[in-house]
Amino acid sequence: MSWHRLSAVLVLVLPVYSAAAQSGILDRAIVRTEVMAGLEALYDMEFARSRAQFNEVAGLFPDHPIGPFLEGLSLWWEILLNLSDTSNDEAFYRVMTEVIRRSDEVLDRQPHNFDAMFFKGMALGFRGRLRSNRRDWIRAAADGHRAMKYVLEVADSDTTNHDYVFGRGLYDYYAALIPARYSFARAITTFLPPGDRARGLAELQRTASQGYFMRTEALYFLVQINYLYERDFTASVDFVTELRSRHPDNPFFHTLEGRIYVSWGVWPSVVQVFTAVLDRFTDRLPGYNASMAEQALYYLARARMEAGEPTEALSYLLSLEALMAGSGIDSYFKAAGCLLQGMAHDVLGRRERAVSRYEEVLRMPDRGHLHERAGEYLRSPYRRYAPGQAH
Secondary structure, eight states: OOHHHHHHHHHHHHHHHTOOSSOOGGGSHHHHHHHHHHHHHHHTTOHHHHHHHHHHHHHHSTTSTHHHHHHHHHHHHHHHTTTTOOTTHHHHHHHHHHHHHHHHHHHHHOTTOHHHHHHHHHHHHHHHHHHHHTTOHHHHHHHHHHHHHHHHHTOOOOTTOTTHHHHHHHHHHHHHHHHHHOGGGHHHHTTSOOOOHHHHHHHHHHHHHHOSSSHHHHHHHHHHHHHHTSOOHHHHHHHHHHHHHHOTTOHHHHHHHHHHHHHTTOHHHHHHHHHHHHHHHHTTOTTOOHHHHHHHHHHHHHHHHHTTOHHHHHHHHHHHHHHHTTOOOOOHHHHHHHHHHHHHHHHTTOHHHHHHHHHHHHHSOOOTTHHHHHHHHHHSOOOSOOTTOOO
16 A cells, blocks of 8 residues: 555554543433434445434534534445445535534634644544545645644543544554654654554454444454454455444445455455345445446456456456446546457457557556556567466
8 A cells, every 4th residue: 555545544543543531422322323323324335214314313412513524424425335436426525615614613712622623633534534545645645734723632542441442552553653664653643642453453443343443444444454464364254244244234344344354365265255246236325336246256266367268357348348448537446458359369369459558557547556557568478377476
């Protein structure tokens, strides 16, 4: 993962870390009940039910920043289901900016108001995370810098609260990871409290097993950390299995499970997971949209290439091309599928078709070094399959 993406994680971590032991709106019984019900519905792709629960809270506290923040969470999940689609970005930025505005009104009168600091920090963090996803690095960094102020002001966390320790766990882990991986980042992290990877993992596991609001988020980050950084296959599978058992109808978690098996080359499991994803797309289950289907088709094609079956791979790839035709979106999987088509044609001895596909990749935006690989195969044909090479 790039430095930019890792810095984006810190943008998210900083406001979460700011959840201190002061009493706030999330401690009220009615809010705990309604927000938790809304979160569970959101993770289960029941958007209408989630909004109804969140609207109950917003109606009880009409001027509080929690209302637009919860609205933003719903939009965030709609964005996550298809990051190539920017149609919800403006609305998301608008509600998070409203959270910041409402928080500022309180902070002008009460500079240490916990709710205002907490929700402003969270809003800055989520806004910065989306800006980072959109490669808007400067404004993402600015949001992270602003969020840092609230981290420092509410640094005395309640170590007995299993939810609040989640933010500390993220901070401990990434504050240790980033300078260790990227020497040029040490100048930035020198001014931050030191991290501890082992302690961070333990704190995240505590939230995942004992937390209230943050259990699912802790599980998700434990999957990501073990999958991307610790490279622990057993832990990745254990955590994603628990995540999916809690929310079996969540397509984001479903495809994440499949990508873990791809990363370790467990191709029978890849086929099983992504065939199920594709079936759910065909059945039009909530959240199983074209973005999920394109992942499924691409990885099923990869599995066929790994099995030395380029003709079968092309069948999936042509379905992927048809799915994306006219979408106007040049996603990673569209471009990667085009590259894989060229590779399959080369294996089958169809050089002219392969060249056409590689040239098409070069006309698309470069993602994940696909241009480099297309150029390589234009110079020297991809002639024969080798395990682990068709990616």
